[in-house]
Amino acid sequence: MVFQIRSEGIGLSDRRVVKLLKVFASSALFDGRDHVTDADLFILRHVWNTPEQEEILQEIVGPVLDRWYESHPDHGRIGATPTSLQDLLEELRVIRETLTGSQVLSDMQLFSQLRNLGDIKAALLRMQDSPTAQRMVGEVDKLLETMFASSRFA
Numbered sequence: 001m002v003f004q005i006r007s008e009g010i011g012l013s014d015r016r017v018v019k020l021l022k023v024f025a026s027s028a029l030f031d032g033r034d035h036v037t038d039a040d041l042f043i044l045r046h047v048w049n050t051p052e053q054e055e056i057l058q059e060i061v062g063p064v065l066d067r068w069y070e071s072h073p074d075h076g077r078i079g080a081t082p083t084s085l086q087d088l089l090e091e092l093r094v095i096r097e098t099l100t101g102s103q104v105l106s107d108m109q110l111f112s113q114l115r116n117l118g119d120i121k122a123a124l125l126r127m128q129d130s131p132t133a134q135r136m137v138g139e140v141d142k143l144l145e146t147m148f149a150s151s152r153f154a
Contacts, residue, residue, distance in 0.1 A: 001044060004060055010053050020047070026111050038068035042118045043111075046148050069122075085133055088120055092136065095120070096143055110147075117144055 002017055012020075020043065027040040044061045048054045095113050098105070105113070121140040127133035 001041065001060060001064070005044065005047070005057065008053075008056050008060070010047070010056065011049055012047060016047070020044070023111055026108055027115055030108065030112050030115070037072075038064050039072075041065065042115065045118075046114075046144060085127060085130060088123055088133075089136065091116070092120055092140065099143065099147055114144070114147065 002012055006012055023043050024036045024040040027043070028034070028036045031040075041061060042065055045054075045057050045065075048057055095116055099110075099113055117140055121137055121144075124133040124137045124140065
């Protein structure tokens with residue numbers, strides 16, 4: 001996938017790729033696994049350098065994630081994402097407060113919250129008939145954009 005991302009003109013240095021490998025391993029470890037699966041590649045959707053690259057990354061990474069979750073419906077992460085809209089909105093509020101608060105988060109805590117945001121976004125996208133859910137997808141995207149633009153990911 002790194003080669004495919006690079007071939008689309010999205011710059012991923014070798015140093016950044018090594019950091020991403022550590023993020024994938026952290027994601028697996030946080031979920032109680034000793035190996036990385038395709039589900040841990042969710043972070044690749046957010047390695048864009050310009051907003052125009054976001055769609056390209058979604059086209060590359062999205063199908064891989066979709067296939068994995070379709071073939072592994074029983075592999076929800078520990079503390080699975082809520083399924084009701086009200087529960088999702090409450091979870092999003094808690095994550096927003098955690099990420100934007102004054103508390104300093106460890107890398108593991110930060111990546112855990114980012115993973116939760118990805119799961120919430122996926123659940124909201126499955127609620128296509130709900131205007132509130134669709135609006136909240138935009139809110140999740142804004143929060144992700146803010147976080148990835150922060151100095152922690154430079």
